[in-house]
Amino acid sequence: MTSKLFLLFLFYTTSTFAQSTDTSIGYFDMDDTIDSLFYHFQNTPSEGPTYACEMRLGNGKIHNFLIGVAIESLGIYDCGKGCIITYELHTGIQGYREIRTYKYNLDCDNWILYSIKTIKLNPRKTKIEFPRGKIGIDGVKCISTKATKKNSIKCRKKNVR
Numbered sequence: 001m002t003s004k005l006f007l008l009f010l011f012y013t014t015s016t017f018a019q020s021t022d023t024s025i026g027y028f029d030m031d032d033t034i035d036s037l038f039y040h041f042q043n044t045p046s047e048g049p050t051y052a053c054e055m056r057l058g059n060g061k062i063h064n065f066l067i068g069v070a071i072e073s074l075g076i077y078d079c080g081k082g083c084i085i086t087y088e089l090h091t092g093i094q095g096y097r098e099i100r101t102y103k104y105n106l107d108c109d110n111w112i113l114y115s116i117k118t119i120k121l122n123p124r125k126t127k128i129e130f131p132r133g134k135i136g137i138d139g140v141k142c143i144s145t146k147a148t149k150k151n152s153i154k155c156r157k158k159n160v161r
Contacts, residue, residue, distance in 0.1 A: 026078020028111070029104050033058020037076055037084075039067075051076075063110075065138030084111050084137065095121040108134060108142035 082104035102111035
């Protein structure tokens with residue numbers, strides 16, 4: 001009887017904590033309305049370890065995307081108007097911190113990877129990369145082309161995963 005209660009308790013706590021959702025609030029796009037980002041860890045056979053994210057913009061628009069991670073440790077923060085930072089900490093003897101900065105691109109309606117900062121913990125060493133091309137936070141490459149009518153910009157989205 002005690003072992004059955006223990007297993008029931010273990011199942012309940014595992015399922016409850018596995019589904020916990022984190023929230024980040026800020027001005028993630030370029031307007032003056034507050035936006036909300038909800039994200040939670042999931043590990044599926046098809047995608048592997050990822051964070052499922054739902055961005056609810058102040059204008060009512062909703063973006064859903066996945067962020068791939070190596071481990072179950074991710075923080076997502078607002079770094080100013082139209083800016084998102086993701087923070088991963090990898091522990092152990094070869095531990096490091098990885099900070100990715102994304103900036104909102106109105107033409108592509110996506111957050112484009114701007115920089116990747118890696119800080120090794122032992123020995124302490126910092127490396128900053130500025131990726132080429134427009135890779136969105138969802139892993140989709142955005143190619144901007146000028147339209148002939150109305151001088152507007154259209155984006156073609158191409159999945160790069």
